[in-house]
Structure formats: structure tokens, C-alpha cells
Amino acid sequence: MICIDGTLVSPGKPGPADRNIQGYRVWQPQKSKFAALWYAGVGRDRIDLTKDTRILYLGAGNGSTASFFADYCEVVYAVEFAPWPMKDLILLALQRNNIIPIMADARNPALYLPVVEPVDYLYMDVAQPDQAGIAIANRIFLRDSGILILVLKTRSISAGDSPGVIVERTVTRLTGHFQILAHRLLEPYYPDHAGIVCMKR
């Protein structure tokens, strides 16, 4: 990852909405959970996006994080099922040459089985109750010892339980399918969110 004086940046061309340091796009933790996860140091030594990286992004939304991934990586498979953000994602894919937009429900990976190749990273940011189950179901797309980066939205899982308890439960659920490398709450940037980084077993 590229980092200038402790600030995470991406090698893309800064747009009008971006902060710009020495011609690099600043990847702000307030705007992207991946950046927050990087600043929180969750599995930082295991995450390195390069020009050869292939990444499957579940819950790509309108594509602001996906655009940073696209700056770094060879190809981003961006899965989103809501039509409104998908509209923006398509516009982004038209501007970039390495974003593959996929309109599908991440709970049903069979839908994009004909399209997605083996990837190095599986990045997940979905507001669903069964996020661990979705991670496990999408594990088939990860190459051997590929990395899962799970941004856990604890409030989508339970409104009552404390985030710490939910993270523990999710981690237990993932063990067996993944080797857990690190996990941590993403405070102060994203309350009730946690970052979990695992390796495919």
C-alpha cells in the first residue's frame, strides 16, 4: 500500500472531490471502511494491493471504495444488488477499465459463478444478518491462501447484543473455513463496525 507521511493514498488520478497529496488520491478513513481498517491496523501486514491483484468486492454500493481498489488493482469484481447504487457503479465502470459491475445478491453466489475468476482478496461490506454465512459461501472464489477482509456491520446482525460479542461469535463461525489473522472494532470512524481479516484454509 502507498502511504505518504502516514496518510494512505492511492495511485489514481485525483478527481475534483478528492484530496490530493503530491498527485496521489487521498484514501480517507471517514469515507471508506477499507481505509479505516488500514488505519486501525487490522491485518495490515497481510494486505497489499498491487497491479496484479484481483479482488471480489461484495456490497460495492455506489463504488467510492471500489474506485480506490481499481486504482491499485488489476481488476475489481464489484457485486451490488440495489439498483440505485448500481446505476452509479455502472457509470464508474464506464470510466474505468478494470471494474466489472455485477448486479446480484451476495447471498446467492451461484449467480456470479459464471463470471468471477479466482481472486486474491474477498472484500465484504454488506448489511445482512448472516455476514459470516455470506463470507463462507463466497469462499469458493478465493484462491488458495487468499485473504478475506470482512467489514462486519454488527447492527445488521443484532440490535441488542454488544458489538464485541457479535464479533466473537462471527469469528468462531468463520474458524474452520478461514484462519483468523486479526480483528478489531473500527472505532472511531465507524461505530458498531468491525474489521476481520482471515486467510482461506
Added chain:
Amino acid sequence: MQQYWFGDIRKNESGAELIPAPGDDADLVARIRYVQEKKATSVPLTSRDMQLVYKHQDRSDYLSRLRRVSILLAREMVEEKYKTGDQELIHLVTIIDELDRMAGSLGDHVVQWHDIRTLTFERKQQSRSMKGIMEDLSAGNDPVIAPVAEEMVHLYEIRRLLSCQVQEIAGDLMPNTSALLGPLVASRLMTAAGGLSRLAELPASTVQVMGARSALFSHLVAGTPPPKHGILYQHSRVHRAPAQRRGRVSRALAAVVVIAARIDWYRKEKDPVFLARAEAKIKKAGLR
């Protein structure tokens, strides 16, 4: 045989072979949709499969074609999603609710302003409908109040047009749910669910308390009594029922509403037999 967007991969004793799919980008889009529907692929691509692919095209061609095809497919799916009419209805309902909120608070201020300017100590303006007051004020000759009130009357007219439109779309899109709840309440429920297809998938228990979010979460978190009704409270059989039976009516109503939504989404036609039976159930729940 496994079918992928670019072609079929056949495996036999002598190894694997790739048969590229013929046609242009649009044909490949159709192919992906066909494969998705038939669930013809059960195995993810492997790096060995990708080596086969590179015998026919290099990687940059592979990616640029996949990108073009995926964009086409995604566009097609977004367009289809918006064609069903429920997304349009969601926005109409939101506009109506927002308009009501605005018109209500604007109207309050206009009335108070008028009361201050024409200060009297007689009880007569009380208990009149806001709309009636606005109509009177707009017909009056106050140079400032009258035009403001006129705008309010105009807003009521817009509200009426919107609700006609909702009635029309909801009657087409969800004839059974609309018949049970009235088009506006039915549309609000559909809006809260995020679409008719989603409403059709929800359990009755969820539908019963939909729209009572804060009460539900305070129940889950702090253990306050659970909410009996949310949006369904707007149905006259619920809010007119005596307090101790409201929960029961609301539960019975939710139970038939989810079935109505399923008929609307899957069968897409009005079912009078079902409706008569549903009405009877709701009525019965209100009796002792």
C-alpha cells in the same frame, strides 16, 4: 460440462477443453442470464480453466470483453428492476408523506401568523380543518396572507393529484393488498419493505410491526412492551378497534396482508375469493 460467460468447459479423461461461446456482446449477456436461470454452473473457475481461456484470447482482451458484457448486463437488470413500477410507487409515496409533513407544519405557522395579525378573543376559529381555513384565507383580501394561503391550497391540490396517481399504480401493481388496506397504506407498507418482491417475502410478524421501528428496538434493547402495530395502525379496523383488541386485529390483518402481497407479486391478479375470506378473518379478530 460447466458453462461460463465466455464458453463451455468440458472435462474428460484426456483433459479439459474449452468451447468458446459464439456471438457478440449481447449474445453473451443472454448467455449469462440463461446460465443463471438454469443454474448450469456449479463449479467456480480455477486458474487451470483460465489457462485454457488464454489459449483463445489474451488476458487484457478477456477482461475488456468481460467488462463490456457485464456493464451491458447490469444496465439491463437495473432497467428491468425499475420497470416493475414498485420503485416508482416508492418515490410517489415518499413525496406524499413529505408533502404532508411540510404542508402540516407550514399550515400551522400560517394559521398562527394569521391569528396574531387578527387578534380576537372569540372562540370560533377552533376545530376547523386546516384546508378549510386556508381556503377562507386565500379568498380573503389580506395582501400577504391570501397569496400564502393560496399556495397552501395549491399544495392540497397537488397532494390530491399525487394520491390519485398512487391509487392508480397501486391498484394495478398490488390489487389485493390495496383492496385490503387501501392503496395509500398498501403503498406505504410496500415502501417500508423496499419493494413488492420484498414485501412478498416477509413474514407476517415483521409486517405487523413495520413502521414501529423505535418501539421495536426499544423493546429488543430495553425490554419495553413490544409494539402491536406500525403502519397497519392506519387501517381503520385497527385504529377503531378497542384498545385491548387492537393487537389481535393488527396480527390478523398482517397475516392476510402478507398473503395478499404474495398473490400480487406472484400471480399478479385480484382474487375476490381470497379477499372475501380475508375480510371475514379481520372482522372476526375484532369481535370478542
